[in-house]
Amino acid sequence: xxxxxxxxxxxxxxxxxxxxxxxxxxxxxxxxxxxxxxxxxxxxxxxxxxxxxxxxxxxxxxxxxxxxxxxxxxxxxxxxxxxxxxxxxxxxxxxxxxxxxxxxxxxxxxxxxxxxxxxxxxxxxxxxxxxxxxxxxxxxxxxxxxxxxxxxxxxxxxxxxxxxxxxxxxxxxxxxxxxxxxxxxxxxxxxxxxxxxx
Amino acid sequence: xxxxxxxxxxxxxxxxxxxxxxxxxxxxxxxxxxxxxxxxxxxxxxxxxxxxxxxxxxxxxxxxxxxxxxxxxxxxxxxxxxxxxxxxxxxxxxxxxxxxxxxxxxxxxxxxxxxxxxxxxxxxxxxxxxxxxxxxxxxxxxxxxxxxxxxxxxxxxxxxxxxxxxxxxxxxxxxxxxxxxxxxxxxxxxxxxxxxxx
DNA sequence: ACCTGAACACCGTTCAAGT
DNA sequence: ACCTGAACACCGTTCAAGT
Numbered sequence: 001x002x003x004x005x006x007x008x009x010x011x012x013x014x015x016x017x018x019x020x021x022x023x024x025x026x027x028x029x030x031x032x033x034x035x036x037x038x039x040x041x042x043x044x045x046x047x048x049x050x051x052x053x054x055x056x057x058x059x060x061x062x063x064x065x066x067x068x069x070x071x072x073x074x075x076x077x078x079x080x081x082x083x084x085x086x087x088x089x090x091x092x093x094x095x096x097x098x099x100x101x102x103x104x105x106x107x108x109x110x111x112x113x114x115x116x117x118x119x120x121x122x123x124x125x126x127x128x129x130x131x132x133x134x135x136x137x138x139x140x141x142x143x144x145x146x147x148x149x150x151x152x153x154x155x156x157x158x159x160x161x162x163x164x165x166x167x168x169x170x171x172x173x174x175x176x177x178x179x180x181x182x183x184x185x186x187x188x189x190x191x192x193x194x195x196x197x198x
Numbered sequence: 199x200x201x202x203x204x205x206x207x208x209x210x211x212x213x214x215x216x217x218x219x220x221x222x223x224x225x226x227x228x229x230x231x232x233x234x235x236x237x238x239x240x241x242x243x244x245x246x247x248x249x250x251x252x253x254x255x256x257x258x259x260x261x262x263x264x265x266x267x268x269x270x271x272x273x274x275x276x277x278x279x280x281x282x283x284x285x286x287x288x289x290x291x292x293x294x295x296x297x298x299x300x301x302x303x304x305x306x307x308x309x310x311x312x313x314x315x316x317x318x319x320x321x322x323x324x325x326x327x328x329x330x331x332x333x334x335x336x337x338x339x340x341x342x343x344x345x346x347x348x349x350x351x352x353x354x355x356x357x358x359x360x361x362x363x364x365x366x367x368x369x370x371x372x373x374x375x376x377x378x379x380x381x382x383x384x385x386x387x388x389x390x391x392x393x394x395x396x
Numbered sequence: 397a398c399c400t401g402a403a404c405a406c407c408g409t410t411c412a413a414g415t
Numbered sequence: 416a417c418c419t420g421a422a423c424a425c426c427g428t429t430c431a432a433g434t
Contacts, residue, residue, distance in 0.1 A: 110364050114368040147382070149382070152382045155365065155379055156382050159362045161361065163358055170313070172312075172327065181354050184347070184351060188345070188351075188354065188386060
């Protein structure tokens, strides 16, 4: 008469959701397959059916993270079609904001363990980075960025955002300072996006 | 007749050196107090005398990392007293190079766990960041950077370097591309350090 | 195909005891 | 002051067995 396990084929999603919550409240070190199984009300061996080992769970989390971040960036990039400065600012804010809100997930996504990651993770990450290119390609052709090499500048821009997020996540600077640095980055990268030039 | 333990008061240093090696060959997850004790030829409880727990070992590693990186940056910054572009390039290369060679250590230094770190770690990190300011203070006053706010620009510059290192460490870009991005950063931040401006 | 539950090796941490 | 060694709780992983 005891009810059957109430997850019918969605245990994988349940585990991932619980893992994201744990990641947000604690950190990567708090992620335990056994604890997740406990929260889901299944035996400690059950996750094995969906994740071959702990790393597979981490990879799945990273993939979902890249997909979510890619969506956030694409959405921000579509918001201000006519205003380049506002668009760059929106994308930068979305990127840094995601990294701040989900610092542990972001750390997971960009950890050294991403090396040799499964194809799905690599694909999701690639989708994010190429979307940056599509957002500003026309503006690069129009010479609205302080650069001669679009690809280099795009990477450097992403690197700057990534670095701002890292400084905030490691509490080297306060979260509020992030907006200042985003503004400084916009001023630096975009021609005429700056209050001053020297 | 068995020899006494051959570490007389330097077990702490022996453990830290072994930990740095493990960090370089493997990753943070490979760091085990028991394994380090084994390598040092002491009992598994011995490290307790020098590190209250695993986190204390990690903190000590982070502190040493910040000190080494601070030295490397200061040395690079003293190399080209008369040539700003060369100096900025040297500092950037030193920073990114350190992050690439000791990727796992760098990740440890900037991990979210740096939050609430002991004063020694915070002090070592602060020493690094303030040294950046001292290196370029005069050049900022001379208006040789594309900026109106020296502190913001310094932070953004560090963020860019940090981001370049992160992209390389996570294998999002090849290590060789790091030099390109450093060059692009120099061109962008330093007035007249660029091949082109639009 | 998915889940259970026992088993094994490993780890961090604590602590009384030795020198 | 520093190290030993037993003890405990917890974890990842494997695997035979159930449904």
